Structures are given as structure tokens and as C-alpha cells.
Amino acid sequence: MKRFASLIVLISLLVGFESYAQKNEMDVEAAKAYNEGNSLLKAGNYEGAVKQYDIALKTSTDYRIYYQKGIALKKQGKLQEAEAAFKSAIQSNPNFDISYNGLGGVYFEEGKYLDAADAFKKFGELTKNKTMKDKANEYVARSLAKLAEEEKSDGKLDKALEHLNEAIKYYSLDAAYITLAMIEIDNGNFQKAIDATDAVIAMKNSSLKGAAYYYRGLAYKKLNDSAKARENFELAKKDPQYKKLSDYELNNMK
Template structure:
């Protein structure tokens, strides 16, 4: 879970540096302060950058300035302030598309995952940049995965499956496939569990190596195929994270 959070924050900040939208020229005095703020952001002086952006906004209410201010706020982990700043950005220019992706990542950080998805989808409707659109679809997949995780924790397995299917429709995310495998096993839908566990293996980037094999083992066990269950539990047992559970299952296979 922590790895996912760190990964997402890293992607947020990498994506935040690219803004698409307003093309109108800026007031020269505001532009000077804006550029000084950008330089401070690049050097990691985020509080100083905020002062520059605030001074620039006193001269001109410009969407680009609001957007860059939101980046500095997110760097300082002031996500609520970033939210209000991005909403002001949209008031100034509703076609400043990066504001919607910015809101999406902000809402994700605030754990408001449905709002994140809603704003990412607005971005997709307004953007013609296919490369950035693919990144946004990835963020949508991550957001749906979190909704699926929450639904599972609340015992709402059908809702969890729905969210996770939406996640994988947008992004072939290994953790989403793995969570689906776990849920399908819980529901006794073992063949579906095998299918998504194989996808978790095929797209594995973040999950531990033994994780999908453990859930494949459970699925084969549920289907009564002890030989294949044993084969997969043995692979899972090589993974420190799943070693104890896999060995327990191996011990109890008869």
C-alpha cells in the first residue's frame, strides 16, 4: 500500500510540470513573477514560489499562474489549498485542461477517489493529447483500484469486482488483477481467479512475485486439482511475503 502511494505521488509531480490550456499572453509584470516562481519550484523552494505566484495573481488572475501555484502547494502537501486553487483556475478558464488532471491527482491524494475519476474523465473529454491521455487512463485505473480495495474491506465484493474491472479496462494494473484473484477465490469463482491471476503475472511490475501464484494455488485447490495447487504453492513459498501462507497450504494438502 505504501509503495502504491509513493509511486502515485511521484507520478503526480512528474505530470504536474506539463500544462495544457490557455494561450493568451500574460501581463509582463505578472509574467516576471510567474517565471521567478517557476524557477523557485525547480530549485525546490516551494514556499518562496508561492509568494511569487500570489504576487502575480494580485496583478492578473491567470489560469497558468493558478495552475503553477497548485503544483507548489502539492509539493508542500497542502492538498486542500491545491484543490481550491485549481477550482479558481477553472473559473478563470474552464478549458485549461491540465487543471482537471491536477484536480484528479489532488483528489486522489485526499482519498476522494470518485472525484479524482470524475476530473480525469473531464480531462479526457477535453484533451487531444493522446500521450497524456494514456497517462490519465493509468491514473483512472489506480483510482478505481483504490475504490475496489475499499469496497472489499467493507465486505462489498460485487462492488469491488465492478470497480476493479473498471480499473483494468483503463490500465493493465497488476495489483488490480491480484485483488480480483483474491476476491474471486473468496466468491468461489475459481476459474475467474485463475484468469486474472495469470494477468497479474503477465503485467507484474509492483506486486511480489509469489502473490499471483498463491492465489492460483487457492483456485486450483478450490477446483480440486491438488497437483496444480501444490505446484503453485511451491512457487509462492519462495516469496518471503507469501512463504508462511503457502507452506501452510502445502502442509494441509492431502
């Protein structure tokens, strides 16, 4: 379940504005600083980019400046400042879709998963790009799945189930199905747990199939179907992460 840690890279959508700001959209000095900031951002000089964006903001409150500043700040790990920049971009232009994506990415890294889901939902509503809409739905699901993990840890199983079921409606996320299976086993809903693991096993590229076989094995064990339980534990042990757990279950079934 630790795979979420690296997923935030997907959430940062750096959109470089290749076309330079027109004079009728920004004053000359702001446009000059903005363009210089973009060049520094592309070169990886994030601190220098922020300085240029701040210069541009002295004479212009254009939403694009705030957005690019947010990207540069996020690249530096300055999440609170990046959050403020993306919020300013949204205040300046509430219909600028990718600002919500940037804000959602910051919220995700800050662990504010409900806020992240709301931001990504707004991104999905506004974007006209189908690929980005699909990504927005995926990010909503990932945020809700992380929220459900926290709620499960806090013993709030009903709330966790609510968010997992919502997550799956947005995107068929393997991690959400695994957490769903775990909770359904705890709740004694073994067939529902099996259905959840089946969804993961049917996925072509999921890296969580070992987990799916393990929890499906547990569900069949609870249903007193030893043959199917053993079959699934044998499949699960091929995943190094679940080998010890599966061997333990298999040894106890002898």
C-alpha cells in the same frame, strides 16, 4: 498491495512553462511575479513560489498562475489549498487539460479516489498527447482499484467488482487483477479468480506475480486440484511476502 503509496509521485505532472508570459496575456507586474515564481518552483523553493504567484494573482486570474500555485502547494503537502488552486485554474480555463491531472493527483493523496478517477478521466478526454492519454487511463485505473480495495474492506464486494472491472477496461493493472482474484475466491468463482491471476502472470514486468501464484493456488485448492495448487504455492513461496502463507498451505496439504 501497499505499492500504491509511492505511486502518487507519478501523478504529479509538473509542467514548467518555459516560455515567459506575453504582455498581452498578463500585465507586466503579474508576468514578472509569475516568472519569478516559476524560477523558485524549479529551484525547490515552494513557499517562495507561492508568494510570487499570490502577487501575480492580485492583478491577473490567468489559469497558468493557479496551476503552478497548485503544484507548489502540493509539493508542500498543502493538499486542500492545492485542490482549491487547481479548481481555480479549471474555472479560469476549463479546457486546460493538465489542471485536471493536478487535481486528480491531489484527490488521490486525499483518499478521494472516485473524485480522482473522474478528474483523470477528464484529463484523458482533453489531452491530445498520446503518452499523457495513456497515463491518464493508468491513473483512472489506479484510482478505481484503490476505491475497490476500500469497498472490499467494507464488505461491499459487488461495488468493488464493479470498479475493478471498470479499472481494467482503462488499463491492465496488476493490482486490480489481484484484488479481483481475491473477491472472486470469496464469491466462489474460482475459474474467474484463476483468469485474473493468469493476466498478472502474463505481464512482463509485474511485481505482483508472487501474489498471483498464491491466489491461483488457493483457487485450485478450492477446485480440489491439489497438484496445480501445490505447483502454484511452490512458485508463490519464491516471493518473500508470500513464503509463510504458501508454506502454511503446502504443509496443510501433506
